Amino acid sequence: xxxxxxxxxxxxxxxxxxxxxxxxxxxxxxxxxxxxxxxxxxxxxxxxxxxxxxxxxxxxxxxxxxxxxxxxxxxxxxxxxxxxxxxxxxxxxxxxxxxxxxxxxxxxxxxxxxxxxxxxxxxxxxxxxxxxxxxxxxxxxxxxxxxxxxxxxxxxxxxxxxx
Amino acid sequence: xxxxxxxxxxxxxxxxxxxxxxxxxxxxxxxxxxxxxxxxxxxxxxxxxxxxxxxxxxxxxxxxxxxxxxxxxxxxxxxxxxxxxxxxxxxxxxxxxxxxxxxxxxxxxxxxxxxxxxxxxxxxxxxxxxxxxxxxxxxxxxxxxxxxxxxxxxxxxxxxxxxxxxxxxxxxxxxxxxxxxxxxxxxxxxxxxxxxxxxxxxxxxxxxxxxxxxxxxxxxxxxxxx
Numbered sequence: 001x002x003x004x005x006x007x008x009x010x011x012x013x014x015x016x017x018x019x020x021x022x023x024x025x026x027x028x029x030x031x032x033x034x035x036x037x038x039x040x041x042x043x044x045x046x047x048x049x050x051x052x053x054x055x056x057x058x059x060x061x062x063x064x065x066x067x068x069x070x071x072x073x074x075x076x077x078x079x080x081x082x083x084x085x086x087x088x089x090x091x092x093x094x095x096x097x098x099x100x101x102x103x104x105x106x107x108x109x110x111x112x113x114x115x116x117x118x119x120x121x122x123x124x125x126x127x128x129x130x131x132x133x134x135x136x137x138x139x140x141x142x143x144x145x146x147x148x149x150x151x152x153x154x155x156x157x158x159x160x161x162x163x
Numbered sequence: 164x165x166x167x168x169x170x171x172x173x174x175x176x177x178x179x180x181x182x183x184x185x186x187x188x189x190x191x192x193x194x195x196x197x198x199x200x201x202x203x204x205x206x207x208x209x210x211x212x213x214x215x216x217x218x219x220x221x222x223x224x225x226x227x228x229x230x231x232x233x234x235x236x237x238x239x240x241x242x243x244x245x246x247x248x249x250x251x252x253x254x255x256x257x258x259x260x261x262x263x264x265x266x267x268x269x270x271x272x273x274x275x276x277x278x279x280x281x282x283x284x285x286x287x288x289x290x291x292x293x294x295x296x297x298x299x300x301x302x303x304x305x306x307x308x309x310x311x312x313x314x315x316x317x318x319x320x321x322x323x324x325x326x327x328x329x330x331x332x333x334x335x336x337x338x339x340x341x342x343x344x345x346x347x348x349x350x351x352x353x354x355x356x357x358x359x360x361x362x363x364x365x366x367x368x369x370x371x372x373x374x375x376x377x378x379x380x381x382x383x384x385x386x387x388x389x
Contacts (some may be wrong), residue, residue, distance in 0.1 A: 053263040055288030060296035064383050148289040155287070 011161050034097055037090060041098035044088040047081060053076050058144060075125075075132035075140075078147065082125035086118045102160040117154035124150040166349040171256050173225040173358050175367070177346055180215050183273075186210050187321070191314075200290040204280075204379070207292075211277045214374035217270060219367045226356040227257035234267065252337045256306040256354035265327065269320050275313040281378060283307040293381030 054074040061070045094103045107114045124147040131139040169227050191201040221230040235243075240260040246253060247261075256267055269341040281292040284303025295303045331337045 049300070052284075052286065052288035056284055056291065056295070056300050056303070057288075059288065059291065063381075064292075064296055148287070151287060153290070 011111065033092070037092040038087065038097040040090045040093040041103075043103050044093065044103070045098070045101070047085075051078060051081050055144075055148065058140075062137070062144065063141055066140075067096045068132075068135050071140060072129075072132045075092070079125045079129040082118075082121045086115060089114070102162070104158050104160055107158050114154075114158055117150075117153055117158065121147070121150040121154065166351055168347050169256065169350050169353050169354060169356075170346055170351075170358075171227050171342055171348050171354075172346045173228065174346065175359075175364055176228045177223065177343055179220070180343060183213055184208065186213070187317070198213050200285070205208070207277055207280050208375045208379040210215045210273065211378050213372040214270065214273050214277060215374045216367050216371035219370060220296075220359075223359065223363050223367065225358040228359075230263075230267075233258040233263045235261070235263060245331050246268070250335055252331070254348070254350050255349075256350060256356060258365070260325070265320065265324055269317070269324065272313055272317045272320055276310065276317055279306045279310040279313060281381075282386070283310045293321060293379055296381060296383075 057074040057103045058071055058078075061067045061074075089107055090101065091108060094105060094108070095101050095102075124143070128140070128143045130148045132141045166200060186209055187384075189206040190203055190210065193199045226232050235360045243260040282298055282303060283292040283306040284291040284295045284298075285301055285305070285307065288300060291303060292306070295306070298306070328339050331339050
């Protein structure tokens with residue numbers, strides 16, 4: 001650099017600052033995307049736990065003195081959750097952000113199969129809400145099994161099996 | 164070697180023992196392999212009956228089955244432990260003091276196992292023990308976790324039990340398996356064991372069946388429609 005080497009230095013600085021900003025921005029962007037994915041994974045865990053509570057409530061009621069209000073309320077919650085379920089699995093929200101997650105990579109590598117499995121649940125959960133509203137205990141009992149079957153069918157393929 | 168063929172284990176004790184062996188297998192298989200939780204529950208209720216009966220029999224049964232006859236204090240147990248390296252066995256007409264600890268540990272583990280099973284809830288809320296309606300989902304999951312770990316404990320106790328039997332068979336040349344099948348063993352002299360009368364057996368079976376039945380119902384009898 002010569003006597004008027006100031007200019008290139010300034011250019012260099014500008015470039016360096018620009019690169020640094022871009023790097024920070026991309027890191028921040030990455031971190032934000034990651035924290036969004038982690039949030040999705042955590043929320044998903046909560047949603048599934050809530051589903052477990054809803055199924056338990058229906059089963060407890062069916063096994064004892066069936067309470068129509070309890071069954072309808074929980075069946076509706078199961079239906080609503082089942083409708084939303086496909087949105088609980090954004091790309092990158094698996095084990096890579098939440099090591100305890102049991103969501104298998106196959107969910108994202110086989111989206112067609114996963115979507116079909118989720119659609120099956122949506123149908124069965126819809127029927128569960130329907131028969132619950134009608135108040136036919138034996139129909140609810142049968143549909144409970146069908147709905148649980150739709151859940152398990154998907155779990156067998158897309159959920160990690162715990163020993 | 165002179166000796167007398169003596170009856171040491173009565174048939175209820177032997178039947179309970181072998182049914183437990185079978186049902187532990189059924190319970191494991193129905194939960195882990197077949198994933199038939201309905202069979203798993205039935206197997207569990209049967210084990211409840213067996214455990215209740217065995218505890219009853221430990222107080223009201225034949226001599227060799229009674230806790231008072233085979234559970235020893237630390238001094239006697241230690242004294243017996245010191246004789247373990249001797250290859251010549253001092254045959255006992257029933258459980259030796261270390262076997263007694265094994266009986267108590269296995270009965271305790273089984274009790275934890277069936278009790279936690281009654282309150283357990285599976286991860287999806289589809290399957291549950293008959294008393295799980297009394298607890299929240301999270302509590303039911305906690306019971307399931309303890310159920311899981313108590314089974315690991317039970318497996319360890321069974322392995323220890325089998326290792327002890329192998330040790331007696333190979334090192335001490337003493338076959339403990341035969342007597343648990345036939346009920347008879349050759350001893351130096353007849354220990355003059357007392358055997359329980361039939362009515363005590365009948366009473367025990369009735370108590371065991373009643374407890375298991377009530378447990379299977381979760382104290383809920385009959386069900387109405389909406």
